[in-house]
Amino acid sequence: MSSFITGVDQRTSLAGMNRMELLLFTIKGSQLFGINVFKVREVIRTPFISPVPKSDSRVVGVADIRGQTMPMIDLAKALDLEPVDPKNYQKSLTIVTEFNSSIQGFLVEDVDRIIHLRWEDILPPPPTLQGVNYLTGITRAKKQIVEIVDVEKVLVEVSGVTNDVSDEFISQHKVDLEGQNYFIVAADDSVVARSQLKSVFEKLDLQYTILNNGKEALDFLLKLADEADSGGVSIADKVLMVISDIEMPVMDGYTLTTSIRKDERLKDIFVVLNSSLSGGFNDSLTEKVGANVFISKWHSDELAQTIISQIEKHQQ
Numbered sequence: 001m002s003s004f005i006t007g008v009d010q011r012t013s014l015a016g017m018n019r020m021e022l023l024l025f026t027i028k029g030s031q032l033f034g035i036n037v038f039k040v041r042e043v044i045r046t047p048f049i050s051p052v053p054k055s056d057s058r059v060v061g062v063a064d065i066r067g068q069t070m071p072m073i074d075l076a077k078a079l080d081l082e083p084v085d086p087k088n089y090q091k092s093l094t095i096v097t098e099f100n101s102s103i104q105g106f107l108v109e110d111v112d113r114i115i116h117l118r119w120e121d122i123l124p125p126p127p128t129l130q131g132v133n134y135l136t137g138i139t140r141a142k143k144q145i146v147e148i149v150d151v152e153k154v155l156v157e158v159s160g161v162t163n164d165v166s167d168e169f170i171s172q173h174k175v176d177l178e179g180q181n182y183f184i185v186a187a188d189d190s191v192v193a194r195s196q197l198k199s200v201f202e203k204l205d206l207q208y209t210i211l212n213n214g215k216e217a218l219d220f221l222l223k224l225a226d227e228a229d230s231g232g233v234s235i236a237d238k239v240l241m242v243i244s245d246i247e248m249p250v251m252d253g254y255t256l257t258t259s260i261r262k263d264e265r266l267k268d269i270f271v272v273l274n275s276s277l278s279g280g281f282n283d284s285l286t287e288k289v290g291a292n293v294f295i296s297k298w299h300s301d302e303l304a305q306t307i308i309s310q311i312e313k314h315q316q
Helices: 010-014 086-091 149-160 167-172 190-203 214-231 253-262 281-289 300-315
Strands: 021-028 034-037 041-046 059-065 068-075 093-099 102-109 112-119 133-142 146-148 183-187 207-211 239-244 272-274 293-296
Touching: 021 093, 021 133, 021 146, 034 133, 041 167, 068 149, 093 112, 093 149, 102 149, 149 190, 167 300, 183 190, 183 214, 190 207, 190 300, 207 214, 214 239, 214 253, 239 253, 239 300, 253 272, 253 281, 272 300, 281 293, 293 300
Parallel strands: 034 146, 068 102, 183 207, 183 239, 239 272, 272 293
Antiparallel strands: 021 034, 021 112, 041 093, 059 068, 093 102, 133 146
């Protein structure tokens, strides 16, 4: 099953090209679901699962994978579908994922294949469904709709961890804004992540705009650049930084960063890539596309510290 997953070097070559690989799988029935291959370590036959007393009902237990213990999540139950019958665990497959600085297994019915896509081929969920479901995008494969699961939202709900900026951090890092209006532009397709970003910005008393994908963020920045030109100022003086997720429909964070660096008016803006994707390749990719720093998503104190450090540089 691990042969489904290609090497990291091959996958990272897609960075900055607005392309991605999607692992297709079924949970119950013929409906296809997808997850970004960047999040996937391997696909295995579901191992023996040990139950965990008083755990979230969506966590069916823990399993030992080559000496490493990880929680096992019934993805069907997490999506309010018919759960996997415990008698059929050994007939199911487990997608072993690594994101949010953790490793977990998602039980699925079957794995189909990996497809190569352009991010512009992935559409956000309809506006009426945004924020109320577990999808981050929709695309087509094999002449049918593929629903891309918001596994970040599933994991946050199961773990119960919100990762807000701690009150202790705020009390120890008070920033004198000196009457200045520091403005941040952020982009993320996950409703949970947008909520976290909003919490960070508001605790720091900052002005902000949060968009749903890289294309919306780039269009917004270009509009700000036009306004700055008419006022005879630099947009880098108006925008403290751009904080972008990496994997987003329409335009990903790598392509957004590359586009910013290629535009003479935008190229000096400080760019933070803020992603749940784990792995050592992030630093090299951050450098490749020209971002200033990479921060793992859900590390709110670290993100807040990066913002404060940038404010202090501006004040100096």
